[in-house]
Every structure is written in C-alpha cells, then in structure tokens.
Amino acid sequence: MKRIRFAVPIFLFVIIWELISRSNIVNIALFPPPSSVLVALVEMQKSGELLRDIGSSYLRVFIGFSWGASIGIMLGLLTGRIKPFSDALVPIIQLVRPLPPVAIIPLVIVWFGIGELAKIFSIGFAVFFPVWLATFLGAKQIPERLLWSARTLTRSRLKMFHEVIFPATLPFIVAGLRTGIAISFVMVFVSELAGASSGIGYQISISHLAYRIDRMVASLVILGISGALADLLFSLAATHIFPWLSLVRTN
Amino acid sequence: MSEILISNLFVSYNDIVVLQDINICVQKGEFVSIVGLSGTGKTTLLNAIAGFIPGKGQVSISGQIGVVFQDYAVFHWMTVRENIAFGLDGISREQKIQIVDRNLELIQLRHLADKYPAELSGGQIQRVGLARALAPEPQIILMDEPYGALDRHTREKMQAWLLEVWSHHQKTVVFVTHDIEEAVFLSDRVAVLSNKTISECFLVPFPRPREEELKFSQDFIQLKKAILDSMRMTTLASFDGGKKYVNRN
Numbered sequence: 001m002k003r004i005r006f007a008v009p010i011f012l013f014v015i016i017w018e019l020i021s022r023s024n025i026v027n028i029a030l031f032p033p034p035s036s037v038l039v040a041l042v043e044m045q046k047s048g049e050l051l052r053d054i055g056s057s058y059l060r061v062f063i064g065f066s067w068g069a070s071i072g073i074m075l076g077l078l079t080g081r082i083k084p085f086s087d088a089l090v091p092i093i094q095l096v097r098p099l100p101p102v103a104i105i106p107l108v109i110v111w112f113g114i115g116e117l118a119k120i121f122s123i124g125f126a127v128f129f130p131v132w133l134a135t136f137l138g139a140k141q142i143p144e145r146l147l148w149s150a151r152t153l154t155r156s157r158l159k160m161f162h163e164v165i166f167p168a169t170l171p172f173i174v175a176g177l178r179t180g181i182a183i184s185f186v187m188v189f190v191s192e193l194a195g196a197s198s199g200i201g202y203q204i205s206i207s208h209l210a211y212r213i214d215r216m217v218a219s220l221v222i223l224g225i226s227g228a229l230a231d232l233l234f235s236l237a238a239t240h241i242f243p244w245l246s247l248v249r250t251n
Numbered sequence: 252m253s254e255i256l257i258s259n260l261f262v263s264y265n266d267i268v269v270l271q272d273i274n275i276c277v278q279k280g281e282f283v284s285i286v287g288l289s290g291t292g293k294t295t296l297l298n299a300i301a302g303f304i305p306g307k308g309q310v311s312i313s314g315q316i317g318v319v320f321q322d323y324a325v326f327h328w329m330t331v332r333e334n335i336a337f338g339l340d341g342i343s344r345e346q347k348i349q350i351v352d353r354n355l356e357l358i359q360l361r362h363l364a365d366k367y368p369a370e371l372s373g374g375q376i377q378r379v380g381l382a383r384a385l386a387p388e389p390q391i392i393l394m395d396e397p398y399g400a401l402d403r404h405t406r407e408k409m410q411a412w413l414l415e416v417w418s419h420h421q422k423t424v425v426f427v428t429h430d431i432e433e434a435v436f437l438s439d440r441v442a443v444l445s446n447k448t449i450s451e452c453f454l455v456p457f458p459r460p461r462e463e464e465l466k467f468s469q470d471f472i473q474l475k476k477a478i479l480d481s482m483r484m485t486t487l488a489s490f491d492g493g494k495k496y497v498n499r500n
Contacts, residue, residue: 089420143322144303145322146326148298148303148318149318149319149320149384150337151373151384152301152315152317152338153317153337153338153384153387154337154338154342156340157458159340163326163329163337164326165327167326168328169328170328242328244327244328244367244369247327247367248327248328248369
C-alpha cells in the first residue's frame with residue numbers, strides 16, 4: 001500500500017510529461033518525452049556506456065564520501081568533546097566551511113591534475129563539512145548527567161568514546177551522513193564535467209556537446225535515482241546495524 | 252564508621268552561592284534522604300557529593316559510588332543486558348555473564364534482557380538503571396529523584412523493591428527527592444535542605460521491614476508534617492530576613 005502511494009505520483013508525472021512533450025506545446029527536441037529517454041537509456045546500455053559511467057561515478061562517490069565522512073566523524077567527535085581539539089581546529093574549520101565546495105575545484109585540478117585523485121579529493125572535501133558539523137553539534141549536546149553516570153562505571157576513556165559518546169552522537173552523525181550523500185552526488189557530477197573520460201557527469205557534458213538532449217535527460221534520471229537509492233540504502237543499513245536508532249526515533 | 256563525610260561544603264555557580272556550610276555524615280549501610288523544595292539545590296548537593304561538580308570544603312567518600320538519575324538513567328543504544336554489563340571492567344566473560352544474570356534476576360527482567368530501553372516501561376527502565384549502578388558492587392548509591400517521572404502505583408512498587416534490594420545488599424544510600432512521604436518511608440534519616448544549607452535532620456524511628464500501611468499511621472503522618480513544617484519554616488524565615496519585608500514594616 002505504502003509502495004503504491006509512493007509510485008502513483010511518479011507514474012502520473014511521467015504520463016503528463018509524455019503528453020506535454022508530444023502535444024506540440026513545447027519543442028519535442030528540447031523536451032524529449034520519457035519514451036525517447038528510455039530509448040536513449042537502452043542505447044547507452046547496449047553500447048556499454050551506461051554501466052561504465054555508473055561504475056566510475058559510484059566508485060568516486062564511494063571513495064570520496066568514505067574519506068570525507070570518516071574524517072568528519074572523527075574530528076567532529078574530537079572537537080565536540082575535547083577542548084584542546086576544539087580550540088585548535090574549530091576556528092579553522094568554521095573559516096573554510098562557508099566556501100562553496102565547487103569553488104575549490106580549479107585549485108584542486110592545479111594540485112592534483114585532472115585524474116581520479118582530484119575528483120575523490122573534491123568529493124571528500126565537500127562531504128567533510130556537513131558530517132563534521134552534525135557530529136560536532138551532536139557530541140556537544142550529550143547531557144552531562146549521562147556522561148557523569150557513565151564515568152562512575154568506567155575509567156577507560158576509549159570505552160567512553162566508543163560505547164557512550166559515539167552512540168550518543170549517532171543520530172546526529174546519521175543525519176550528517178545523509179546530507180553528505182546528497183552533496184557527494186552533486187560533487188561527482190561537477191568534478192566530471194571537466195577532465196573526465198567516464199562517469200554520469202561526463203556523459204551529461206558530452207551529450208550536451210552532441211546536442212543529445214534525450215541522453216542528457218537519461219543521465220540526469222540515473223543521477224537522481226542513484227542519489228535517492230544511496231540515501232535509502234544508507235538509512236536501511238544504519239537501522240540494520242543499529243536497530244535502536246529506529247526505536248529512539250519512534251519514541 | 253561514616254562512609255560519606257561532608258563538612259563546610261560550599262558550592263557556587265558563576266559566583267552565585269548555591270550551597271553553603273553543608274555538614275552531614277552518612278554511616279555505612281545507612282539510607283539517608285535529602286528533601287527540599289524545588290530549586291533548593293538538592294541535585295547540586297548530590298552532584299557535589301559524587302564529585303561531578305567542584306565545591307569548597309571537605310567531601311570524603313570511602314568507597315566506589317554508583318549513581319541513578321531520573322532521566323538518562325540508561326543508555327538507550329544498549330540492550331538491558333549490555334546496560335548492566337557496562338560497568339563490569341577487568342573481569343572474565345564468564346564472570347560478567349554471571350553478574351549480569353544475577354542482576355537481571357534481582358530486577359526481575361530476565362525475560363526482557365535483550366530488549367532496548369525504548370521497548371520498556373518507565374518503571375522497568377528505572378530498575379535497569381539501578382541494576383547497572385549495582386552491578387559493579389559499589390558501596391554507595393546516590394539517587395536523584397529516580398522515581399520522579401513514575402505514576403503513584405509504579406512508584407510504590409519501586410519503593411518496596413528498592414528497600415528489599417537495599418536490605419539485601421547493605422548499601423549506603425543517599426536519596427534525593429521532593430516527596431516527603433517517599434523520603435520518610437524509605438529512610439533512616441531525612442535531611443531538609445533549605446536556604447542553601449541543611450537546616451534540620453529527622454530520625455525516622457519506624458522499624459523495618461516497612462509496609463505500605465505505615466504511610467497511614469498517625470506517627471508517620473506527624474513526622475511528615477514536622478518535616479514539611481521545617482521545610483516551610485526555614486523558607487519563610489529566609490523571607491523574613493529579606494530587605495523588602497523589613498522595609499515595609
């Protein structure tokens with residue numbers, strides 16, 4: 001039932017889009033109907049481009065997201081809970097954070113060239129900030145009394161971090177990571193516009209040059225679905241690994 | 252021998268004195284309650300005894316402490332079993348399992364051992380909180396309004412159960428509450444906190460084990476009234492000394 005309710009608006013949207021594209025109200029060359037987009041998708045699939053592009057984009061997202069997110073979580077916990085870390089790092093992070101991550105791409109290309117490293121670096125850089133901020137705020141909001149009572153039970157600082165501070169921050173971390181996932185898809189697209197020979201962003205950019213609007217739309221659809229799917233998989237995985245997360249949310 | 256000895260304790264937050272000249276000692280195995288109106292610093296006193304917040308003066312505690320708070324009583328990311336095991340460091344796996352099982356038995360939650368706190372009722376969560384504090388076998392238990400959020404019925408059940416556990420384990424307990432009836436029913440001594448200090452201490456003479464009916468006896472009600480009067484008197488006295496009142500006369 002829930003699935004049907006989710007699918008109906010999408011289905012209607014596709015139908016209306018098809019009708020409008022074929023109704024001569026708009027230029028069909030500029031607004032290809034879903035049926036032509038589907039044909040383009042099949043064509044890309046047959047030529048092997050589709051899998052190649054998806055594969056390289058996903059790999060970049062995965063590696064870039066992983067490094068950006070892990071450093072974000074680590075520094076978020078440290079700056080959120082340990083004062084010397086916070087004193088030393090927060091001013092720097094807050095200064096760099098307002099930069100639009102896209103703005104660093106030209107500089108990154110100068111540093112790392114146009115290869116994989118540049119793309120992975122840009123994605124990780126962009127993912128770092130929302131993950132750090134959420135983790136930092138989450139670690140700061142842990143009620144003192146919770147930490148006090150934990151401290152009467154263990155002397156191990158490592159155990160405090162691992163079994164109390166980390167899980168107490170986890171709902172915030174999850175929220176930060178979900179923002180990070182969305183941002184990593186933005187960044188993979190942008191970083192593939194220049195200096196790439198594969199990837200969904202690359203496909204959009206060469207289809208643009210070739211004026212293949214059906215292919216552009218097809219790639220956009222893939223990009224959109226990928227982002228939504230990654231987010232869905234992530235939240236499923238999170239509640240699978242930490243079953244209490246869903247309990248806490250409903251309570 | 253006293254297990255908790257506090258003399259001339261002063262606590263202030265940002266230069267505002269919250270507690271002054273606190274003197275109290277608690278004997279081994281004694282159950283002492285601290286009562287007072289809201290905002291008199293009961294929780295602050297408990298936190299100072301536990302060493303969570305700094306104060307001037309002497310606080311000496313002989314032995315390990317366990318604390319039970321009203322909120323954040325348990326870790327909601329751990330199952331009942333994991334919560335109880337949290338404080339058990341440096342012992343073998345088998346020993347750990349044994350101690351956890353024994354405490355599960357004690358709080359009668361063996362059947363819910365693998366549930367998360369979000370799946371339990373308020374009273375059950377409080378029992379888990381107490382079991383977690385008891386598991387490492389501290390000599391002293393500090394409790395801050397542990398039953399403040401429970402309904403009357405559950406509260407009474409929890410009180411009876413706490414007395415049972417306490418008499419079995421011979422722990423020293425300091426219990427903070429705003430409920431005088433609860434304080435009298437549970438304690439050997441009730442300390443009244445008002446006007447930033449302990450203004451009076453009442454001995455509770457009723458023999459143990461105590462039954463619910465005790466709460467309706469004349470002596471019980473009289474003691475309750477005396478404590479209530481003491482709380483109010485000292486509060487009024489502090490108003491009398493206030494400048495506003497004096498000027499008006």
